[in-house]
Amino acid sequence: MSDTKPEIAFVKPALPRAGALVLPLPEGTALVGLAAEADAATGGAITRGIEASGFSGRKGQATTLFAPGAGIGRVLLLGLGKPDELTPEDAESAGGALWPGVASATEVLVAADTLPPALAARMALGVVLRGWRFDKYRTTEKPEEKPKAEKVAIATSGVPAAKAAWKPLKAVAEGVFLSRELVSEPPNVLTPAEMADRCKALTRLGVDVEILGPKDMKKLGFGALLGVAQGSACEPRMVVMRWNGARKKGGQPVCFVGKGVTFDTGGISIKPAAGMEDMKWDMAGAGCVVGLMAALAGREAKVDVVGLVGLVENMPGSKAQRPGDVVTSASGQTIEIINTDAEGRLVLADVLWYAQKQFAPKYIVDLATLTGAIIVALGHEHAGLFSNDDALAQKLLAAGTVTGESLWRMPLGEAYDKQIKSDIADMKNVGGRPGGSITAAQFIQRFIDDGTPWAHLDIAGTAWSTKDTATVPKGATAYGVRLLDRIVADHDEDA
């Protein structure tokens, strides 16, 4: 195993005889259920602890009581906020927030017996999302530095209902983990060929996986993608993943397209050395699409979806593409290369063209760690959303709000498009610093057929995190998996 995460078990409410007991408590209510039982068993230690610590149940509040009695090692009091305002998202955040407080315990029981089973399942999702860890390459870590909690039991009054609710959530979590793992892998391990091989594993879930190599892509005329790849010793790949979960035949599929630059040196327009190691996650768009396909197939979503990823490495090798080169994309449009470090849009150009030609999608969403400009524009909380379709944009914005994978819409327009006019070709691949992420989106839009609803998510600021949040440990965030799973669930699945 390359990663670790706690196993979830749903159990009937019963007091543990050892380990950690988590008591999620709403604001301003008396202790009931397991919490009341624990209080009685410990001779009122919990009531005294609540009083002494000033714990009120406010949302996000957490207090630990050690050795309260009855053999229990510790009690973690977790504030849920006002009971009538508790949302599934809050339950999930609470699940994530409890993890750091119990990771060092060997046994963990979460007393979710007062919550509806569906919320208990959402809490479990929070636990695993936060408890995931990529420790494949840690060989000398001391045991005391590793989390001990391998299993987290969730006590619920409705075990079957909680298990039923958990099943699709677990599938989504697996998709998130796959995505995080791919993004975390170092670039000497995760080459385009290796990543394509890993996509093959999705066949186990019933996904049809097709891998195209350089010869296939040459035949298709992928001059833009191949131009990026030609400076690297690692061959490029395109992977097409099809999940046919719709009950009706002959409908239009939804297409998701990801930028997968497994390492981006910038090429001949090479990047500064400081921070270049971050460029291993320049395939996070593709990582998201692969994880999303795993999530949808894993929960057997009733929808036809095609995920496509363009996988290349951008290196300054002896055959590398140069600034000044003109390449012909699969669409026939020619591109003057001004900066070889604006390579993501070149990869997307060909893959998007293929997706539309081959699948005539109902709508198409691409994800890419595309520009530094989007970080300067928005920071790390919102990804940039560009779209030619207001209805699709609204759906994405709404899905972003409920999943916590937030989006902010950015403008498109003719005035920006003019910035990528070329003197020698149909367009150039950069439009200068002003509006840098907008001109990148304009470039991509030139490869979208009129009438195809399209959205482009610039995730350069959200794919990787330097600090922990409630449900996402620092590192690869898998941004987009839950967002796109949600938009499909809300709008595209057969009833």
Added chain:
Amino acid sequence: MRYGLPRLRLRFDAPKPGRTTLLALAAGPAPHEAAAAAGFTGASGQAVRLSAPGFPDLVMAGAGAGEARDWERAGGEAMALLLAEPAATAAGPRPTTSLRAGPAEMRPLRRIALDLRGLPAEAAMAVATGAALRGWQPPIRRRGATPRPPRLMLHVIEDEAMAPAFARMEAMLRGVALARTLVAEPANILTPKRFAARMRHLARCGVQVEVFGRSALEAAGAGAILAVGRASANPPRLVVLRWPGEGDPVVFVGKGITFDTGGISIKPALGMEDMRADMAGAAAAAGAILTLALRNSPASACAVLALAENMPGADAWRPGDIIHTLSGRTVETIDTDAEGRMVLADALAWAVRELEPAALVDLATLTGSIVTALGHHRAGLFGNDPPLLAMVAAAGETVGDAVWPMPIAKEHEEALKSDIADLRQCASGKLQPDACHAAAFLRHFAEGVPWAHLDIAGVESREEANWQGPAGATGFGVRLLDALAAARFEDPDRLT
């Protein structure tokens, strides 16, 4: 004062035959053979110069679908064509046989007739607006006489809507021209003191003008403006312009850094000359007040202009300094080149304390970050009041001062936490969403009053001439504020 604006006259007769004439037409069949021969279709953006019966020098411009902005563009494109070849005729440039006559460009057009007789008031004034704004001239200081912009004779049908529409347009044009002129002036000519002195001229139009100098700012506790202006030999000023009306005023707050070297966090030399335009927010606020006054607006409006020069010097403000702002908040300085938010902090606080604003709208050439985000085609719009923001965006869209809403997120607020003061002025490091950080910073000083913030860096100047004006100052914001005042602040019942 014309501020470089062409003189305009409204006439209810036909253009004199033989005079250079401008004619705007919506898309459709060419009106005569000459137009057809020139390929004129009326498409938006098209302008041709030709000879037609009775009109030896006729400029025809297309207004496409005939929206207000299309008419304006027609006027602008036609004017651009005339300015490019001022002495040309349909037969080509006039032969220069006499040495005394000089080359063609030395003999400018004196008068241009705008044949607007086929148009209703709104469209007619839109054409005139386009021509006048394109014909605006920056303050030019060369040896010898500078040609004046040509006079524009607006020939319209007799319609009672014409005169009020004309007056309204003139007021707007003069506001834009004032703003453009202020932005175009170099920093040795337009110091904070001289900017303030020019504001005193607005008293002639009924605007109440108050100027606060260094000692008054010290008495008021305006530590941020004083810090920014400290090292300069040209001390800072706070100027308050009041256009009195009923009810609490809408207050326009403008950043007026007459020159921004960056201070101790000094800017690279390349392109620093553009920093004379770092007072474009204050210029727009002043221009808007002039417009409201000239058209005798029933709105109650004020402008607060924070004027300072940001210089390095022996007694300069430093990174690390803690500044006591007028609001009472302390601010830790990270970068002395983030000076705009400092002067705005005090100006906003002053407005909140002294003017009981119904709403605050600030304009500032604030961040390079917004240029990276939105380029030169839209300003960044931030704020704390969604209805006000929607009105600002709508007003901007109507008049062509385009904006785009931007977020103030939790992370942006958190980035301003300081270890030793109430607020950090900005975050350090590369790839910072500085425009969002600046907006999060300013939000504190609006104190909950409905507030909109326009980051106009990138739209205050244009690199190349286009149909909207010559290269340089755009006057961005004046028309937006004028339209906003008209839509929201002129009917007291709408103030909630």
